[in-house]
Amino acid sequence: MGLLALTGLYVLVFQAWAQLEVSMEDRVEVLLGNVAEIPCIYSMSQLNGSLLVQWFARSPSGNEVKIYYKDKLVEVVSMGTDYSERINVSHAVDGTVGSSILTINGVRVKDEQEFVCQVQRNTSHTKLLVFSTPSVPHIELGSYTPTVNLKREEIASCEVNNAYPAPNITWYKNRLLLQSSVNNMELEKTLTQNPSGLFTARSTLFLQVEKADEDAEFYCEVSYFTIGGLHMMESQIFHVELHYSTTKVTISVDSPHRLVKEGDRVKIRCKGNGNPQPIFSFQHNSRSLNVELDHVVLDNVTRAHSGLYKCTSLDQVDFSELTDSLELMVHYLDPVVITSGGSSDMLDLGQHVSLTCNALSSLPTNTTWYKDGTVLEEGHILNLLNLSYDMAGTYVCEVHAPSLAELKRQNSLNITVRGKPVMVEEVAMISLDAEDSVNLTCSVKGHPIPDIQWNLSDNQTILGERITMTDYTIVSVITIRATSLVNVSCVATNELGSAQAFSDIKPIQKPTATTAIIITSTRSTKEGNGVVIAVIIILILLLAILGSVLYFLYKKGKIPCGRSGKQDLMKEKSSKDDVEMKNSRSEEAVLLQGVNGGKRSPSDQ
The missing domain is CATH 2.60.40.10 (Immunoglobulins)
Structure with a gap:
């Protein structure tokens, strides 16, 4: 009977173990020196109490070492292994699922092996892969x-x-x-x-x-x-250094990048197609030049620097020599020369003259004439016909090379025109604010500058004079009184002749004070007459009304016809005369007020 019970218990335990499942990942990856965590998951239909859990490390040769043990009573990390001081294991259970996690600190290269997790009698395993990133190439x-x-x-x-x-x-x-x-x-x-x-x-x-x-x-x-x-x-990119012989050498003007002119800084460079560059030497018209590695520098060049430049190379690989040459042309433009066809720049009024502008150049040139900043002519000849004083002044000739804009020069010539005086305009008059004063202006051109003299009729005198002069013009302004008709003449004279201008200056008509008084007086008289007429009309109407009333009363017998009545009538007539006399006096007062300029006497004020 006891044997049967023991056999039954064994069958039950075996069935329970048969229902236990253990699983692990195929691989776990970790960087060298980091912490590796290897999980082991197990599950049963029913977990009764604590299970037996063991961890093993299996080397590539197949040797297996126990590194951890845990059952219901004890938990032990195996001593004497590579993991004794570097591992710890944690456990967790959630219902019918449990886990055991093996943690390895400070992973080493030799930790790359299999790790076996055993729960009860069931096992599973995973491969720990260790990586280390290489250094920069x-x-x-x-x-x-x-x-x-x-x-x-x-x-x-x-x-x-x-x-x-x-x-x-x-x-x-x-x-x-x-x-x-x-x-x-x-x-x-x-x-x-x-x-x-x-x-x-x-x-x-x-x-x-x-x-x-x-x-x-x-x-x-x-x-x-x-x-x-x-x-x-x-890795970083690198280049291979190669040495090979020079088979061709080239000489060229490195700067400036245009035609060369006098005053430029010129750099002539020589270059070979080998490596390393050969040793260079330079010559100008068979004369050796100072070399700076592969070029020569010519400062402030002149036309004397023109000629043949030769570069000779000595190869550093096979010591062969090569040459190349170029013809350098330093362009120039000589100073500009202006001629007027005569021995003097002093020309006569009305004369014809031709100005010629020339400059020697190594390039084709164009010529332009200017005066006061304005273009006059294109070409090296400028014809000035019938010279006037306005044509006097400075003429500028500019010569430039179209193919080399930096190559240009200019020169100037001052033309002086001499001649007798010429009136710019007739005598001009300008009225002043003063009652009878005017300004008279006389403007004259000439060279030498003429003298101006004024002639006045009617014994007039010049109150003042102001004179303004430029190179060729003189302007005289005088002030006179224009109280009567004045005959004026302006005479300009220099060593080459004279000129004059005439004008009749009429007296200035301005309103007088008497006229103003008459106008004011007339206006006042008209205003006074209007008032008098209105008063007279009103009095006549009043007298008519009064007469009608008296006549009505008389007919009714209300007014006695005696001396007293006559006296009353006489009183009315006397009153009427008084009114008329007062009106007459008012009219006279108005007229006197107009004559006195509309002013009141102190007593009236």
Whole structure:
């Protein structure tokens, strides 16, 4: 009976274990020196109490070492292993699902192995992958002979350090992969693993260089595995130095970048097509010049610097000599010369003259004439016909070369016109604010400057005179009184003749004070008459009304016809006369007021 019970219990436990499932990831990736976390997940239909959990490390050779143990009673980290001081394990249970997480601190290269998680009797395992990013690729140029030849030379080496796993190095030229089957190249690779397990990779490029490789861009590319997959890293670009003989040398004017003229700073340069550049020497008309590496500098050149310049090169590879030459032309423009066809610049009024402008130049030139900033003529001859005083002044001739704008010069000639006086205009009169004063103006041109004399009739005197002079013009302004008709003449005289102008100055008519008084008086009289007439009309109407009333009363017998009645009538007549006398006096007062200029006497005021 007891045997049957024990057998039943064993069957139950085996069924429970058979229902337990343990799972882990295929791989866990971690960078060197970081913390790795390896999870182990297990599940059962029913978890009863604590389960037995163990962790093992399995090396690539298959050797398996227990590094952790835990059951219901104890939890132990195995001592004497590489993980004794670097691991810890955490557990968690959520219903029928449990987890055990193995944490490894300070991951090393040799930690890249399998880790086995055992729960009860069920196991699962995962692979820990460790990565270390390599250093930046370092380029070291090879000790090749830079001369172009038919054999492979060591061009450069590319090296990276501290990589895990081992990286791969490839070479590129002008962004194209170099291949031994195509580019006539050879690679020498070395891979070294240091005690920590990290790799140092080095690749040396051997290549048969050509002249076309002088400007080619070379670099190496490192490909390596890290978390997430394959990554790549490029080195700095470098160039291959090549030495080859010079087969052609060229001499040219480096500056200025136009035709050369006197006064310029000229740089003549010589260049060869080899590498390195050859040694140069320069000559001018068979005379040696001072050289600055590959050029000569000529300061403030003159036409004497024109001529043949020769450059000779001495190659530094095969010591051969080559030459090239150029013809330098320094253009010039001599000072401008102006001639007037006579021995003097003093010309007569009305004369004809031709001005000629010339300048010797190495280039075709154009000539332009100016006066007071205005263009007069294009051409080297300027004809001045019938000279007037307005044509006197400074004439500028400018000569320039159209093909070289910087090459231009100018000169000037002052023309003086002499002659007798010429009246600019008739005598002009300007009235002044004063009652009878006027200004008279006389304007005359001439050279030499003429003298002006005024002649006045009617015994007039000049109250004042103001004179203004320029090179050829004199203006005289005088002030006189114009109270009567005045005959005026302005006479201008110089050593070559005279001129005069006449004018009749009429007296100035201005309103007098008497006229104003009459106008005012008349206006006042008219106003007074209007008032008198109105008063008279009103009095007549009143008298008519009064007479009608008296006549009516008389008929009714209300007024006695005696002396007293006559006296009343006489009183009315006397009153009427008084009114008329008062009106007459008012009219006289108005007339007197007009004569006195509308002023009141002090007593009236």
